Structures are given as C-alpha cells and as structure tokens.
Amino acid sequence: MKIQELVTALHHACQNPVAPLPDHRLADNELAPLVALAVNLIEENRALKSHNRKAICYIRDKINQLLQVIGTLPLRPEELEDDTLLTLDPIGVVAESFAQILEHQRETNKNLELAMEEIEAIFEAVGCGVLVVDEKMRVQAYNRQVKLMFPTFTGSWDGIPCHNIVCRDSRLSQQCPFRKVLDTGEIVHFNDWPVGDRYFDIVATPIKNRTGKVVKGVLLYHDTTSQKMAASALSAEKERLAVTLRSIAEGVITTDVDGNVMLMNRVAEELTGWRQREACGQPTCEVFWIVDEKSRSHCIKLPSDVISSGDTIELAGDTVLIARDGYERLVSITAAPIRDHDRETVGVVMVFRDITEQKRLDEEILNARRIESLGILAGGIAHDFNNLLTGILGNITLARMTSEPSTPLAEKLSRAEKACLRARDLTQQLLTFSKGGAPVRKTATITDLLKETALFALRGSNVQCHLDISPDLWPVEVDEGQIAQVVNNLVINADQAMPDGGTLTVGADNITVGNRSHLPLTAGRYIKIAVQDTGTGIEPDHLDKIFDPYFSTKKKGSGLGLASCFAIIKKHDGSISVESKPGQGATFTFYLPAAKSAPVEVPSPPEEATPPGTGRILIMDDEEMILELAKELLTADGFQVETATDGKEAIAAYQKAMRAGETFDVVIMDLTIPGGMGGKETIQRLREIDPGVRAIVSSGYSTDAAMADFVSHGFKAVVPKPYRAEMLLRIIHRVMSDTFRN
Amino acid sequence: MNTADTPPTTIEIDTRGQVCPSTLLITLQQLNTHKDAIRQGQTTLRVKTDNRHSTVTIPGAVKNMGYEVIVTKEKSYYVILIGRHLAGDQQP
Numbered sequence: 001m002k003i004q005e006l007v008t009a010l011h012h013a014c015q016n017p018v019a020p021l022p023d024h025r026l027a028d029n030e031l032a033p034l035v036a037l038a039v040n041l042i043e044e045n046r047a048l049k050s051h052n053r054k055a056i057c058y059i060r061d062k063i064n065q066l067l068q069v070i071g072t073l074p075l076r077p078e079e080l081e082d083d084t085l086l087t088l089d090p091i092g093v094v095a096e097s098f099a100q101i102l103e104h105q106r107e108t109n110k111n112l113e114l115a116m117e118e119i120e121a122i123f124e125a126v127g128c129g130v131l132v133v134d135e136k137m138r139v140q141a142y143n144r145q146v147k148l149m150f151p152t153f154t155g156s157w158d159g160i161p162c163h164n165i166v167c168r169d170s171r172l173s174q175q176c177p178f179r180k181v182l183d184t185g186e187i188v189h190f191n192d193w194p195v196g197d198r199y200f201d202i203v204a205t206p207i208k209n210r211t212g213k214v215v216k217g218v219l220l221y222h223d224t225t226s227q228k229m230a231a232s233a234l235s236a237e238k239e240r241l242a243v244t245l246r247s248i249a250e251g252v253i254t255t256d257v258d259g260n261v262m263l264m265n266r267v268a269e270e271l272t273g274w275r276q277r278e279a280c281g282q283p284t285c286e287v288f289w290i291v292d293e294k295s296r297s298h299c300i301k302l303p304s305d306v307i308s309s310g311d312t313i314e315l316a317g318d319t320v321l322i323a324r325d326g327y328e329r330l331v332s333i334t335a336a337p338i339r340d341h342d343r344e345t346v347g348v349v350m351v352f353r354d355i356t357e358q359k360r361l362d363e364e365i366l367n368a369r370r371i372e373s374l375g376i377l378a379g380g381i382a383h384d385f386n387n388l389l390t391g392i393l394g395n396i397t398l399a400r401m402t403s404e405p406s407t408p409l410a411e412k413l414s415r416a417e418k419a420c421l422r423a424r425d426l427t428q429q430l431l432t433f434s435k436g437g438a439p440v441r442k443t444a445t446i447t448d449l450l451k452e453t454a455l456f457a458l459r460g461s462n463v464q465c466h467l468d469i470s471p472d473l474w475p476v477e478v479d480e481g482q483i484a485q486v487v488n489n490l491v492i493n494a495d496q497a498m499p500d501g502g503t504l505t506v507g508a509d510n511i512t513v514g515n516r517s518h519l520p521l522t523a524g525r526y527i528k529i530a531v532q533d534t535g536t537g538i539e540p541d542h543l544d545k546i547f548d549p550y551f552s553t554k555k556k557g558s559g560l561g562l563a564s565c566f567a568i569i570k571k572h573d574g575s576i577s578v579e580s581k582p583g584q585g586a587t588f589t590f591y592l593p594a595a596k597s598a599p600v601e602v603p604s605p606p607e608e609a610t611p612p613g614t615g616r617i618l619i620m621d622d623e624e625m626i627l628e629l630a631k632e633l634l635t636a637d638g639f640q641v642e643t644a645t646d647g648k649e650a651i652a653a654y655q656k657a658m659r660a661g662e663t664f665d666v667v668i669m670d671l672t673i674p675g676g677m678g679g680k681e682t683i684q685r686l687r688e689i690d691p692g693v694r695a696i697v698s699s700g701y702s703t704d705a706a707m708a709d710f711v712s713h714g715f716k717a718v719v720p721k722p723y724r725a726e727m728l729l730r731i732i733h734r735v736m737s738d739t740f741r742n
Numbered sequence: 743m744n745t746a747d748t749p750p751t752t753i754e755i756d757t758r759g760q761v762c763p764s765t766l767l768i769t770l771q772q773l774n775t776h777k778d779a780i781r782q783g784q785t786t787l788r789v790k791t792d793n794r795h796s797t798v799t800i801p802g803a804v805k806n807m808g809y810e811v812i813v814t815k816e817k818s819y820y821v822i823l824i825g826r827h828l829a830g831d832q833q834p
Contacts, residue, residue, distance in 0.1 A: 020806075067763045067766070070766070070799075070806070071799060071802045071803060072762055072763045072766050072795075072799035072802075072803065072804070073762050073763055073795065073799070074763070075763055075764070080764055088764075088767055088768075089771075090773065091772045093767050093770045093774060096770070096774035097770045097773070097774060097803065099809045100773070100777060100807040100808070101776070101806045101808075103807075103808070104806065104807050104808030107808060108808070228831065313792045345797050596801060
C-alpha cells in the first residue's frame, strides 16, 4: 500500500468512527510501525470521542434535571452546541443559582422562625384565651391565658375535645360556637357566653384548606364577667337613681352648662307641665319659667347664675313657677353646680318643691295665732264689756218700764235692747275661739231662736224667708247663744249667696238616728235643722274645705264663720254637713241631740204677768253699776235687796241677816271678783253657814267650768251677763219656787 | 466585566433570538456574577427577550433565589427587571 493510500485510509478512519482501520501488515515494512501507531491513536481517539459524547449526554441530562427543578424546559441539542454548552458552564451556573436559592431559603426560614416566635409571643401575650381546634374539635394549640380561664381540666390539653375542657356541659356544647363556624364557614361572635359562673365574649374564626373546607378553628375567649358585673351594677345603679328620682317628692331638673334641660323627674313634669322628651334640649326658661313673686319682670336664669357664681343658690319662697298651662305655684328652689371628677362644672341641678300649700298653712297658722290673741283679748275685755252691756240692757228695761207700751218710744227701746243682744252674741262669737268657751247648756226648744235669728239676720235683705219648723220639735240641751250664732252665720252666708234675691228655707224636724246610719252620730234622737238657699252654690273643689278654719271664698271673709259653726256643733255632740251643686243653691244641715228631759223652764208667763216679787235678795258684784241697776230692778219688782262688792261682804251680810232672822231668799253672785273672794269660794262658805242657801251664779265671761256645771258647784241657776230684766226675774222666781227648795 | 467598586446601576442583557432555557442560563449566569450588588439593591438586571416562555421561567427561577421581578412588554420584546426593592424605584 502506498503512502498516499495509507494517509487517505487513516484520514477516513479518523473522520468516520465506524470506518475500518487500515491493516499495518499491508504497509511497507518501514511504514508498518507508523501505521500501527496511527491505528492505535485512531482507536484511542475513537474511544475518547465516544467517552466525550457520553459525558456531554450526561451533562445535558443532568442540566435538564436541574432545569426541571428550577422549573424550565429541557435544553434542546440544537439550541446550544456542545462547545457553547461547555463554555457557558451551565452546571456551574445552576449550581451557583442553587446556592442562591438555598441562601434565600435559609433567609426565608430564618424569617419564618422569627415570625413563628413573634406569633408565639403574641399568642401568649394576647389578653384573651386562644384555643386552636381541628375539625373534630380536638385541641391543637392553646395559650396560657385560656389554661388559666378553664383550670378545671388538668394535664395536657393536646388532642382533647374542647367541650371536655371548656363547656363541660353537653347542653352548652350543643350550641358550641365552633360548631356554628363549621356549619357556616364564617367568623362567629358570641357575647356573654355563660360557662359556669363566668361570662365570655367568644370570636370563632375558621381556618380553611385550599378547597375552602374548614379544617381548624381559632377560638378567642375574652372573660367579660367583671365587665358584665360592672355593667349590671351600673345599670342597677342607674335604675336605683331613676327610681329615687321618680320617688322623691321634689321636682328635679338637670341642665348642661349652657342651661339646656337634660333630665327631669316625674314631679318636675307635673309641676312644669312639660314631658321630659319634649323638654330635653330646651333652654331652661322655656320649661322652668320662674319669676320673682313681686316683680314678675323676667324669668330667673338659675343655671347661668349658678355657673357664674360657682356656688349653690337657694330661692326660699318668693319665687313663682308658671307652668305650661299658666298655673302658678309658689316654689322653693335649690340649684347647685354638677361637677365631674376634675371639679369641672358640667351642668346644674335644680331641686324644687311646691310650697303653695305650705305657705298657705303658714299663713293659716299665723292667722290662727292672730285670732287666738284676738280671742285672748276678747276674753280679757269680755267680762267688763258684758258688765257694761248689762248696764245698758238694764237701763233700757227700766226705761221701758216707765214708758207707755206700744208707743214709738217703747218700739225704739225694744230695738236698742235687741241691738244690745246682738252685741252680746258678737262677743260670744269671738270668745268661741279663745280657749274654753264650753257651751253653757240648758234644755230648750229652739223654735223661737231659729225664727228670731233667721229673721234678724235677713233684715234689710231682698231674700224671702220660709220657715218650715216642726210644731212638736224636741227640746235640745244647748248653749242658745252659740246655736244662735250658728244659725246667724248660716243665714248670713245664704243671704250673701243670693245677691239678686231668692228664697231661704229654714227647716227643723225630729229624727231618730239608728245604728246603721251613715251620719257621723251615735244612735239616738236628734233634731235636724236645714238652712237651704237658692243661691250660686259651692264649687265641688271647695266642699271638703268649707269648714276648715280660715278657708274663705269671700274677698273679705275671715274664714271663721263656718269654722265656728263646726266647732260649736261638735261641742254640742252634733254634726254639720253641706250639700251643693254650682248654680243650684246649697243646703247646710246640722243635727243636735234631743234633750233627755223636757225643758226645765216652764213656759214663761207673759212679761206683764210676772208676779211681783216678795222676798230678800243679796246681790254680790264688784261693778257698782250692776249693783245699782239690779237693786233698782228688783226693788221695782217688790224685792228687798242688799248688795255686796265681794265674797267677804256677802258672807258678813248673809250671817248678819241670819242672826236677825231675815235670811236671804236668793243670793246672786258674780263668779269672779278682781282682788276679792269670788262666787265659787263664797258659795262654799255660805253652804257651810246655811246648807239651804239658794244662789244664782252670774258672770260676764269665764272659762271656769262653774258656769257650765253650776249645779255641782252648789248653785241653783246660772244667769250669763248681759241679762235682761225679764230673764233675771224669771230665774229668781224659778229658784224661789218649790222645785228648788231643799 | 464591571469592577465591584463601581457597579453600574443597571446591567442589561440582550437575549433576543435565544430561547429558553439558554435565556435562563444566561440570566442566571449574570445574576450569579453580580449577586452581591444586586442583593444589596445597588444594581438591577435588565433582561431583554423575545421568547415568551422566558417571561415565565426566568421570574419563577429568580423569585426562588429571593429576587423581585417585574416583567414589562415593549414593542417587539419583553423586559424582565430583576433586583431588590424594585416596586419603589421603577415605573410600572
């Protein structure tokens, strides 16, 4: 084989890995070792190339694996030539990238660890109890707080069903918040969930997997027991305050610093006429219109006064509250600033009460004292006054005795006499209100008294008087002066109720009151006197106050008339009442107990027919005028009269007369002798001297029981001053008659 | 190769005409080279590519390495911006 052929064959064998290799034996002897070397080299080259291909395949394969891990496509052979591939050093690149990925992973892990620690810290530090449960409600995680909240279950909670730890009550666990989370897949809130004796607010939050299924739940427990207790205590406190405000008798209004109404209680609503919801936010003066009683010029702005002074203000009683409907009330008000914890003024509270009634009562008490002192004054002068009236009356009687009857002079004297008696009654009315004033009772039929009093009171009036008095009216045991006073008052009132005239009817009848009667009387026999008018009538509001002292609807009324009627009838063990409708007149009815016995007083003979007196009479009185008058009157009637100015003189005169065998038939004694021995003491002594002494007690005025209960004091009769001559004589004749002989 | 002392603000690589994964490998190679500067936020890698698949593979890979990526489309190619704290610095 020639050299050229050998080179071509060797070259071909180099290019083509499967081409046959030249045989060195075919070469010239000299070339044979070289050919053998070349063939060896080619074989070696072929092996190396094959190995290289396998290595590159392996590299590509591994690179593709790595690229797959990174997440990209495999390398295509045409994309990168083997040489470029090796230049690019993909394994180095990927390895380096992996190093970075790992480094990032490490950082991420570190951050995650930190985050976990943070979460762990939060988990423990959070003020609530946290419980993580799986979908079977087994505890997965829990913090310290929740363990403290439910300490009953000791040991590890991991994997324990939460109702064994928390609810411990099958009924409660049926309504379990997490059950609801499982059902709805949503966050659930529960307030005031009771567990044992405690309350919890619970927030249950679902944790879902990628398909949206709830796999876990986070339960957040917040113990609200103390809050709930505080809230209920606060609400109880509020309720107590509200009840207190509602219950107190005072009106309470609070305002803000601008003087706008914030709150008012029920009494304040009643007194102002505003409801709280209407008044809220209104300026004070709109709701609480208060003015000075006298000036009445402007609404008093209490809140601003209190805020500017910073102090409590009291308006004691000269302030008038004008209600929404215009009704006026006297009020006393205390207004004070409301301060917060920092002593800052945040509003004003006004507490007020209606003192209209109280003020009226105060005035009444004042009036009563005034009247009482008047009564004391009247009592003080009554004795002297009645003595004077006795003198006047006696002299009128003497004048009448010397005048021709049925002449104008006799008529005038008769009128003067009646006027004197009216003056006596007036004194009596005043005396009713002084202490004492016990009725001086005697048994009498009051037919004449009724007639006379009614007619007398109506004199000069345009009112017609109609009398309807039962002819067999039972006698009663009364103080005639006082009963006359009652009738007089009733008739005057009726007359005034009929300014344009009308009819007054005075009725009197006998009545027996049974046990079941609605009248405030004990069972028994009574006489019933009715005074009926056709006047204006009485307002229903006034009916129950009409007998109260000092209550009057008249501008100049004293309020004493009906009150004294009431007092007098009461003292007589009777009762008095009124019936009326406005515009339909009024009827006053009073009852007096019938006397148990017939009147002692025998029907008096006509005045002219009084038999002339015979006998000896001793009169004791400190008043010279009375002594002279009585002496003249009785002497004119035929008696022998001696006088004494006090008890000592009287006793001396009586003893002297006894010694002389000329005992007095009757002794008339004044009960009180200023500075000397009075009738009460004198009669005791006289009775010792002469048990058969016949004495008559006489007084102008006395609170002494001896006047009312003269018999037990040893007197035979009583003759109140002033007296008329006829009365005195009648009583003397009666005492001298057989009835009184011992 | 840039000196470590004064790294450019942006390193631009043009991989247009190449497909994935060679674009990825080129990008990763650059990323590895400049990782310190890029990690510190001093440098940003701006990769131009017209291979759509690369806009998925490159961001996926570099995010795993802890970088931020923003892909924007230009007229005839995509720009993949890789770095740290990109949101505050770059226009969307």
